[in-house]
Amino acid sequence: MFEKLIDNSMAKSPWIFHVNAGSCNGCDIELVSVLTPRYDAERFGFRLTGTPRQADIVVVSGPITLQTRDRLRRVLEQVPEPYVVVSLGSCPKSGNVFKGSYSIDGPLDKWTHVDVSVAGCTPKPEAIVAALAKATEILKEKRKEMRK
Amino acid sequence: MLPYLGKAMTNLFRKPSTEKFPVGDAPQAAERYRGRISYNPDVCVNCGMCMRVCAPQCMHRDIETLENGDQKITFTFDLTSCTFCGMCADFCSRHSITLTDDYMMVGTQPEDFIVTGSFIKKAPPPKPKLTPEQIAEMKAKAEAAKAAKAAAKAEEPKADA
Numbered sequence: 501m502f503e504k505l506i507d508n509s510m511a512k513s514p515w516i517f518h519v520n521a522g523s524c525n526g527c528d529i530e531l532v533s534v535l536t537p538r539y540d541a542e543r544f545g546f547r548l549t550g551t552p553r554q555a556d557i558v559v560v561s562g563p564i565t566l567q568t569r570d571r572l573r574r575v576l577e578q579v580p581e582p583y584v585v586v587s588l589g590s591c592p593k594s595g596n597v598f599k600g601s602y603s604i605d606g607p608l609d610k611w612t613h614v615d616v617s618v619a620g621c622t623p624k625p626e627a628i629v630a631a632l633a634k635a636t637e638i639l640k641e642k643r644k645e646m647r648k
Numbered sequence: 649m650l651p652y653l654g655k656a657m658t659n660l661f662r663k664p665s666t667e668k669f670p671v672g673d674a675p676q677a678a679e680r681y682r683g684r685i686s687y688n689p690d691v692c693v694n695c696g697m698c699m700r701v702c703a704p705q706c707m708h709r710d711i712e713t714l715e716n717g718d719q720k721i722t723f724t725f726d727l728t729s730c731t732f733c734g735m736c737a738d739f740c741s742r743h744s745i746t747l748t749d750d751y752m753m754v755g756t757q758p759e760d761f762i763v764t765g766s767f768i769k770k771a772p773p774p775k776p777k778l779t780p781e782q783i784a785e786m787k788a789k790a791e792a793a794k795a796a797k798a799a800a801k802a803e804e805p806k807a808d809a
Contacts, residue, residue, distance in 0.1 A: 540666045590704070593728035593761075597704045619727040619753035619761050620683075626667070626674050631754045633670050638756070 507643055510556065513545035514636050517555030517579065521572050522604070523562025526622040527589040531559060534632070539625045546632055552578040557635050561588040563595045564606040576612050582642035584635045587617040588628065596621065674752055682732045682747040685725045689765035692744040694721050698736035706730040717771035727753055727761040 520528055534541045535548065549555055552575045564572060576585075585608070590596040592608035608614050615638050618631045667675060677683060699707055706729035710722040737745045755761060778786075 537666055539669070543666070544670070590728050590730060594704070594706075594726065596729060597731055599704055599729070616754065616756055617728060617761070619730070619755075620751060621731040623753070624677065624751045626669050627752055627754055629670055630674070630752060634754060634756070 503647065507647070510643070511636065511640050513547065514556040514632075514639055515547050515549045515554055516557045516559055516632070517549055517552045517575070519558060519560045519568075519572055519575055521560055521562040521568040521592065521608075522565030523589070523591060527561035527591070530622045530625055531561070531588060531628060534625045534628050539629055541629055541632060544633070544636070552576075553580065555579050555583065556639055557584050557586060557632065559586045559588050560592050560608055563591040563598045563601075563604040564608060564611065565604050567603075569605045569611070573611060582639065582646050584615045584639045584642070585612050586631055586635050587614045588631075589623055590619055590621045593617050593619075677749040677751050681749045681751065682734045684727065684748050684750040684753055685730065685736075685763050686746050686748050687723060687725060687763055687765045688744045688746075689721075689723065689767040690744075691742045692721075692723070692765075692767060693742055694767075694769060695741065697739045697741070698723075698745055701735040701739050703733065703735070704729050704731055707736070714768075719769040719771070720766055721769055722764060722766035725763040727763060728758075 518528070518531060533539060535546070546557075552558070558576065558579055560572065562568070587593050587608050591598070592606065593614070595601070595604055595606050598604050616631050616635045618627050620627060623631075669675065694709075696709065699705075699709060706727070707723060707725045710724070712720040712722070714720055732747065734747050737743075737747050753761065
């Protein structure tokens with residue numbers, strides 16, 4: 501009985517943890533603008549948290565640089581199951597213009613499962629909102645599967 | 649105090665500035681927005697300029713030779729690797745690459761981000777075989793033309809004098 505209540509409540513408030521894995525700040529700014537009054541993702545319960553231990557959705561931006569690689573892995577290990585990884589922009593999926601650089605160790609698929617990806621350099625806030633909405637659906641299914 | 653009160657009253661009756669987006673349709677992108685790549689293989693001439701100017705090397709070309717000597721050329725654009733700088737569209741002499749205003753590039757599978765198109769490049773027709781008589785005729789024609797030219801040249805200085 502309580503499980504259902506908890507699941508329903510958690511589906512309505514997916515908290516986001518944002519990892520900057522060497523991003524140029526373009527995607528980060530767009531993600532923050534999603535939480536401003538104009539796009540207002542908080543009306544769907546999204547909220548940026550300060551710690552990965554409370555997160556349901558991990559948003560990764562930037563190609564995975566050597567400096568951020570170990571920190572990214574440490575963050576992902578702390579996130580409780582089930583969680584959804586959203587790759588923001590072109591960088592985490594391919595490295596974008598930094599492809600083949602000596603200082604990046606991507607793509608993100610190498611380190612974790614990528615559930616939703618948004619293309620764009622940078623993506624528009626509307627696209628990010630759509631990706632987060634898709635992420636919540638996936639999160640709901642993952643939670644349902646875990647309960648079985 | 650009064651101006652603030654007036655502002656507060658007007659704001660009370662204004663519609664909210666929040667976009668309703670996930671509920672309704674996505675708003676239109678700005679004019680000349682560079683979004684999803686569209687590729688028209690029918691006008692492509694396979695010059696490969698787009699691949700040269702692409703900084704993140706987001707496109708690749710597969711050339712497959714068919715049985716009759718024709719080539720099947722396939723261009724594949726990976727949108728998760730694209731910076732949307734628009735250089736490929738700028739350099740495309742046939743305007744076969746354009747950047748549309750579709751910015752909703754959200755997906756769960758890699759196939760959602762692939763734009764591809766292919767066309768057949770016809771092999772040149774085989775050279776026609778000439779008979780010895782035809783060759784001799786062509787040679788004679790060329791000789792005659794040469795002689796006529798030389799004669800015209802010899803006459804020219806006389807005309808000047």
